Amino acid sequence: MSLPILSNENIVLNTEVDTKENAIKLTGELLVNRGYVEPAYIDRMLEREELTSTYMGNFVAIPHGTEEGKASVKESGIAIIQVPNGVDFGEGNIVKLLIGIAGKGDEHLDILSQIAIVLSEEENVEKVVSATSTEEILEIFEEVN
Numbered sequence: 001m002s003l004p005i006l007s008n009e010n011i012v013l014n015t016e017v018d019t020k021e022n023a024i025k026l027t028g029e030l031l032v033n034r035g036y037v038e039p040a041y042i043d044r045m046l047e048r049e050e051l052t053s054t055y056m057g058n059f060v061a062i063p064h065g066t067e068e069g070k071a072s073v074k075e076s077g078i079a080i081i082q083v084p085n086g087v088d089f090g091e092g093n094i095v096k097l098l099i100g101i102a103g104k105g106d107e108h109l110d111i112l113s114q115i116a117i118v119l120s121e122e123e124n125v126e127k128v129v130s131a132t133s134t135e136e137i138l139e140i141f142e143e144v145n
Contacts, residue, residue, distance in 0.1 A: 003035060003075045005111065006141055010034055011080045011134040017087040024049055024063045027079050027100035036077035036102045037065075044069025045100070055089040058125050059096040062115065064108060076107040078115070080137060084129060096129045115141070
């Protein structure tokens with residue numbers, strides 16, 4: 001059974017997160033619970049963050065695993081978590097939108113480039129952060145699927 005890369009169930013609205021680590025764990029847990037990755041992937045996501053921040057600017061972070069983490073990926077998918085009040089990713093970088101990525105093989109590069117295109121427009125980021133339904137967010141990201 002193949003899962004869609006993004007569906008309503010992969011989106012969580014209005015979340016409060018206290019630390020960067022908890023934000024990454026929450027994003028990873030959503031990917032685990034939806035069947036995209038094995039639990040070990042969360043550790044690889046935290047490792048990736050230690051190597052280099054996944055903060056992308058524009059209130060967006062894209063937590064994902066290390067190269068070794070690919071072994072824990074069952075299906076390519078993304079998880080989107082809206083954090084309207086923001087979470088500090090260090091150095092004053094506030095994240096209001098977490099986009100967790102799990103990609104089989106090299107698919108994560110395609111997924112990343114699609115997300116980058118959508119979120120390169122600040123207006124789209126604002127729409128996602130202020131969205132009141134998962135459908136609104138799905139509409140903005142429809143190209144990723």
